[in-house]
Amino acid sequence: MRDLKKQERIAIEAVSRRFSATWEKGTDPPDAYITVAGKRVAVDVTTLKRRGTGQVNAAKLRLRFDKVATRLIERLQATLGDIVPDGMIVLLTITAPIRLPSKTAAALEDKIQTLLGRGSPGRDEKDTIHGNRVQIRLLRDESERAPKMIGFVHNSDSDPLLLLNMTRELLELISAEAGRRTMGPAGDRWLVVISAGGISYLQAYRYIYSRLRMATDFKKILMVFGDGRVEVLAG
Secondary structure (H helix, E strand, O other), X not given: OOOOOHHHHHHHHHHHHHOOOEEEXXXXXXXXEEEEOOEEEEEEEEEOOOXXXXXXXXXXXXXXXXXXXXXXXXXXHHHHOOOOOOOEXXXXXXXXXXXXXXXXXXXXXXXXXXXXXXXXXXXOEEEEEOOEEEXXXXXXXXXXXXXXXXXXXXXXXXXXXXXXXXXXXXXXXXXXXXXXXXXXXXXXXXXXXXXXXXXXXXXXXXXXXXXXXXXXXXXXXXXXXXXXXXXXXXX
């Protein structure tokens, strides 16, 4: 049984207040137990690191969901699903409005195949394809829980590096926590994520999580921000 860090204790107390619950230290895992309406819930606590999440950049995550953007991402997901090897994930960002979507998709498919052929992830690949700025990152996913390709279409003034870093960290964090095994009787399990950024990141994290489509046994995933606010990410 490990001692909770001060930040973790503050987060658990915030969650307890949010759900009018009581809490006690866990057996590591879990980090704590809370009792909500007479039901005991195992809680794991983890922290998102500060990876380029300054407040100045928080507003620069304007994602696009128009038909052209949606169809492009869906095409790439369908095509790359059979190409990307197991244990690998392709992260992609592309600026909107998308010019020549069919030619852009074909060029991206060829480019990603070439990158995969190199055999191992390297630095981010940046390019301009038919007037669209793209950024590609290959990731290892030992858990193989996430989809083979995750793509984001964003306004030209958005920060693609911030988006890629947020996606990578959330993926790694949830994969690692999902692999922990709770001691004691089986029951509901929650994950509490402490965010170094402000509440302005919540919408982006919710969308990123929805794209990850990761199957976990967490009944609820919560985010606790610096001001003590507790928001539901999933569940």
